[in-house]
Amino acid sequence: MQSFVCITGATGGLGKAFAVECANRGWNLFITDISEPALVRLADGLQTAYGIKVLYFPCDLTDADSRARLIEEMSGRKICLDGLINVAGLDFEGDFFDRTKEQIRTLIRLNVEANLEITHELLKLRNSEKTFRIINVASLAAFYPMPVKAMYSASKRFLLNFSIALREELRPMNCTVTVLCPAGMPTNEKCIRSIDAQGFAGRITTKNVGYVAACTIDASLKGKTVCIPGLTNKIVRFAGSLVPSSLVSQLIGARWKEAHRKSFQGNKPVLRTDN
Amino acid sequence: MSRKYNISDMTIVVTGATSGIGFAAARQLALKGAFVIGVGRNEEKCSEAIQKISEESPGARIRYIMADLSSLRQVRDLSARIRSVAAETGNDRIDVLVNNAGAFSNWYISTEEGFELQFTVNHLAPFLLTHELLPLLKNSEAGKVITVSSGSHYRTRIRWNDILMRKRYNCLLAYKQTKLANVLFTTELNRRLGPSSNIRAFAFDPGLVNTDIGLKGTAGIAKWIWQLRKNKGRSPDIPASEIVWLIENVDTPQSNEVYWKGCEPKAPSRYSRREDAAVRLWEISEKMCGVKWFSG
């Protein structure tokens, strides 16, 4: 029977990198994201270049009805899954008090609600003959409370804790959960602007997406819990664990506020997807 | 030396014709009376280019078409549009294709089809565009495919295990690899066309040129280095005039020289002359572009 790896947020930078990495390993894909034309292009590209089978279905993951349609489509087609990579996620940078109600809801819906629901539903479609691999994308931001990214870093902390606990629950079911905690990755011009604004600190913690995707899949196949690509990032994470979190939070706050000012210079906050 | 070919009778496609070497070449070719089809990715820059050239020479025959060459889908659309614009001359013909557009990126950027940006713009796009325009080039008396390579192609190789450099991306190595790919593509194209073909492919080395290529996909230190380095470069008008010279003077199909710099043939790197590498790259590129050359 044909089985697939499902990737959400597949047409974004990190999502595409995961898709290419899987395709390169010869795995068939089921990809989803908001834009259908973007899905079609990626699916075509992967099918011609890697000779794998790619199915797609557009879905707005912040919308419960849209999610229901995706699940229905997948179960209706009796899709059998070997893995699930939850990449979709977003960030509204800037002070919490400046966010709209709509933005608050969207962030929680996508980063938390959608991730949990998709994981819950797609577990039912797993191929029971093999180890089922789940990868969740958190962030290095999950390790610290981060001012200016308060909601985002907290939502990623949620995913981090959830993933580690879920992994234990699913162990008897022959499933693994790996949570990726990458630093900022330059995947589009907006991110590049933002990373550049962080100056040297932004650049040394930055790893390219292709490398991150490859490392994460390797980590998942080995059944690792947390994947932090890059040595500098591991050190940053370790150093963070030695200092009280309120202090870390103040330090990071100062750095981010500065970066934020440089990058946006009074502009309205820009939506930055993780992927 | 007297000119062998008359540019004013020609239809010439130049990609990346909105700045740097490409713009300078489009301008010079148009001033010499060629029908120039420029390709750019930015609408404003395209109109600006047309305006500049027309101001200088109101009779210039010049058209611009927009396409983002990082998208293979757009490359395919582009070739269809070139075909219809070229037909305005009453001939189904292109005499010269100058694959000049090039990009540099500090970071790994995936294209919409899931490939890496530099590899796509610098290598796959010219590969596919040449494939799509070959029927038009065949209708020329002496068709030329000129791909702008670079001295960066020396001292490097193709990373067969990870040709998109997904795992160990290094912007400079990735760039060097694409410029080597330009030479391998050129030699293999000539080999496949055979000695009796009316089409000849050339790789052109412009030397160090004062353009903004190193400022576009970069930031921080890399940007600063290019800012300093580019000032040592030649004006883009010089390599552009060398491209014009190549079009006017180099014999097709007699010439066996593949790599040209400063109006003279030069030996490309030893790696770029390896037939096995050229064939292997060709096959990978065919697969990525979803095309098959010379089948039947």
Ligand SMILES: NC(=O)c1ccc[n+]([C@@H]2O[C@H](COP(=O)([O-])OP(=O)(O)OC[C@H]3O[C@@H](n4cnc5c(N)ncnc54)[C@H](OP(=O)(O)O)[C@@H]3O)[C@@H](O)[C@H]2O)c1
């Ligand atoms: N400068 C040098 O020292 C040097 C040395 C050796 C070889 N070269 C080669 O010379 C060629 C021309 O470079 P240049 O120095 O003249 O640089 P440039 O001024 O940046 O010109 C590059 C051209 O390519 C276009 N382009 C870039 N990405 C594109 C995309 N995705 N889709 C469509 N068009 C795209 C640019 O459009 P925009 O105008 O919109 O940016 C521009 O017209 C390149 O192939 C480069 O590798 C340059």
